[in-house]
Amino acid sequence: MGAILTLMYLPIVLVIIYSFNESKTSSVWTGATWDWYIQLFKDGSMISALKNSVVLALASSVSAAFIGTLGAVGMSKAKLRGASAMEYISTLPIMLPEIILGMVFLAFFSLIRLPFGMLTLIISHTSFSIPYVLLLVKARLSGMDKSYEEAARDLGASELQAFLTVTLPLVAPAIVSGMLLAIAMSFDDVIISVFVTGVNTNTLPIKIYTQIKTGVTPKTNALCALLFLATVFLAILSSWLGKSKKSEMPPIEIIPSQSH
Amino acid sequence: MNASFVRKRSAIAAVLPMYIFSIAFVLGPLIYMLVLSFLTRGQQWGVSAIFTLKNYTDIFEPVYLATFAQSLKLALISTALVALAGYPFGYFMARLSPRWRSRCMMLLIIPFWTSSLMRLYGWMIIFRANGTLDSLLISLGLIESPLKLLYSFPAVSVGMVYSLLPFMIYSVFASAEKLDWSLVEAARDLGASPFSAFATVSLPLTMPGLYSGVVLTFIPTMGLYFIADILGGNKIALVGNLIQEQLLRVRNWPFAAALSVVLMLLTSLFLLAYRRLSHSGELEGLV
Numbered sequence: 001m002g003a004i005l006t007l008m009y010l011p012i013v014l015v016i017i018y019s020f021n022e023s024k025t026s027s028v029w030t031g032a033t034w035d036w037y038i039q040l041f042k043d044g045s046m047i048s049a050l051k052n053s054v055v056l057a058l059a060s061s062v063s064a065a066f067i068g069t070l071g072a073v074g075m076s077k078a079k080l081r082g083a084s085a086m087e088y089i090s091t092l093p094i095m096l097p098e099i100i101l102g103m104v105f106l107a108f109f110s111l112i113r114l115p116f117g118m119l120t121l122i123i124s125h126t127s128f129s130i131p132y133v134l135l136l137v138k139a140r141l142s143g144m145d146k147s148y149e150e151a152a153r154d155l156g157a158s159e160l161q162a163f164l165t166v167t168l169p170l171v172a173p174a175i176v177s178g179m180l181l182a183i184a185m186s187f188d189d190v191i192i193s194v195f196v197t198g199v200n201t202n203t204l205p206i207k208i209y210t211q212i213k214t215g216v217t218p219k220t221n222a223l224c225a226l227l228f229l230a231t232v233f234l235a236i237l238s239s240w241l242g243k244s245k246k247s248e249m250p251p252i253e254i255i256p257s258q259s260h
Numbered sequence: 261m262n263a264s265f266v267r268k269r270s271a272i273a274a275v276l277p278m279y280i281f282s283i284a285f286v287l288g289p290l291i292y293m294l295v296l297s298f299l300t301r302g303q304q305w306g307v308s309a310i311f312t313l314k315n316y317t318d319i320f321e322p323v324y325l326a327t328f329a330q331s332l333k334l335a336l337i338s339t340a341l342v343a344l345a346g347y348p349f350g351y352f353m354a355r356l357s358p359r360w361r362s363r364c365m366m367l368l369i370i371p372f373w374t375s376s377l378m379r380l381y382g383w384m385i386i387f388r389a390n391g392t393l394d395s396l397l398i399s400l401g402l403i404e405s406p407l408k409l410l411y412s413f414p415a416v417s418v419g420m421v422y423s424l425l426p427f428m429i430y431s432v433f434a435s436a437e438k439l440d441w442s443l444v445e446a447a448r449d450l451g452a453s454p455f456s457a458f459a460t461v462s463l464p465l466t467m468p469g470l471y472s473g474v475v476l477t478f479i480p481t482m483g484l485y486f487i488a489d490i491l492g493g494n495k496i497a498l499v500g501n502l503i504q505e506q507l508l509r510v511r512n513w514p515f516a517a518a519l520s521v522v523l524m525l526l527t528s529l530f531l532l533a534y535r536r537l538s539h540s541g542e543l544e545g546l547v
Binding site: 001004005007008009010011012013014015018066067068070071073074075077078080083086089090092093095096097098099100102103104105106107108111123124126127130134153159160163184187188190191194195204205208209212213216220221224227228231232234235236238239 | 263264266267268270271272273274275276277278279281282283285286287288289290292293296345348349352353362364365366367368369370371373374375376377378379380381382383384385386392422425479480482483484485486489490499500503504507508513516517520523524527531
């Protein structure tokens with residue numbers, strides 16, 4: 001296990017080490033420098049790619065959270081005809097090889113003449129983000145006691161009030177985990193983004209991909225190193241959320257059952 | 261207005277956004293892909309609405325068949341390697357104390373969430389001529405001249421295994437975590453050797469995790485074109501690379517659509533086989 005974990009981190013560590021390399025061709029080590037980090041922040045195209053990636057990840061994860069949560073809640077509320085077929089269709093984006101998704105979006109968006117750019121990126125990223133939220137919230141709902149919501153309804157809350165004040169806070173950790181997963185996937189996606197982006201909209205992964213293909217400078221390494229820091233932060237945040245998940249479901253005894 | 265009616269009405273209102281989105285942006289595009297695969301490529305640009313089967317018969321040309329064969333070979337090799345490395349990892353991870361288990365999970369999540377391009381780029385540094393691996397092996401006296409592993413089949417395989425290993429580990433772990441260890445102990449108490457206790461108790465009970473890990477690694481391998489692109493140069497072409505090339509360079513969209521349909525069929529067959537074997541539709545450790 002140790003060997004496998006070491007191998008997992010080896011490439012990452014190498015990329016970070018070479019981000020401090022003085023030499024431009026990163027195959028030889030000539031000395032340590034901070035220069036590439038400074039140059040990175042002066043590079044306007046990098047900054048705009050970063051902005052695009054952040055906007056994209058946030059917009060698609062928020063829309064996925066909205067659509068996926070409502071979907072999971074609705075499906076758990078009542079048996080609807082065709083629900084399992086619709087669930088299958090909605091989760092297809094993470095079951096299919098990504099290249100197929102890229103291909104169909106490219107063809108479809110040009111069919112409906114949607115201009116390629118941020119909007120098409122957001123739609124396609126939302127499509128593969130919904131399944132994460134949907135599946136996690138669904139799992140959370142199935143492990144949840146329905147009597148909370150019923151109690152709220154019995155006490156006179158409307159369907160909407162019961163949802164907002166009872167169900168939503170209880171499934172919130174699942175929504176957040178789903179969103180974090182979606183953000184991580186969106187922030188890393190190359191395959192689909194390459195097909196649906198416009199000429200002028202670069203995301204970070206697309207930018208890194210082109211640079212790896214055409215020639216990397218340690219500036220790319222520096223960028224990767226910073227992204228790695230952000231990932232570590234996200235991972236710690238999500239594990240912290242995971243820990244608080246268990247403790248917050250209050251005991252059910254406060255609601256007397258009918259037989260008492 | 262009775263309660264169940266209100267319930268049903270609000271349920272429909274809640275699922276509506278997802279239904280609309282999925283029909284418009286998942287089902288719709290997929291149907292369009294199917295239609296497109298039977299159309300004729302336009303003279304210079306675009307598509308003409310003339311029905312043809314040519315896109316499908318073209319796939320049987322030796323060049324394209326070779327690509328499918330290479331893709332399948334890579335997928336099989338990578339999946340086997342991933343299973344060999346990932347199964348024991350996930351299995352033993354489930355046996356760790358809760359504290360070490362969550363630490364281990366954390367150590368896995370971080371590289372998994374790290375930009376996959378960054379990690380592949382790291383492998384480029386390792387594999388390139390006179391790179392980390394060559395220098396290491398030369399200084400150990402194992403080889404004399406650089407191996408030049410970058411842009412070769414083994415390099416692409418390593419990249420695949422590396423990128424997909426976490427999926428296998430999670431799936432096996434999810435399955436092994438639910439395993440009732442007292443069953444294993446019972447087998448041991450009744451005189452089974454550690455190996456036969458594993459083979460007759462643990463292995464069959466963790467099979468669902470292994471199956472689901474195989475599905476989660478096998479399916480993406482066919483399409484992860486950028487791994488073949490980065491670590492294989494233009495020497496290794498997968499079905500994914502073929503589709504990408506037909507879409508973005510050759511601009512033969514109907515042919516790309518036909519290739520995607522075939523890839524999707526292969527994927528579905530695989531999922532179907534999985535369902536048969538595991539008697540359930542849910543993939544373990546997917547999210």
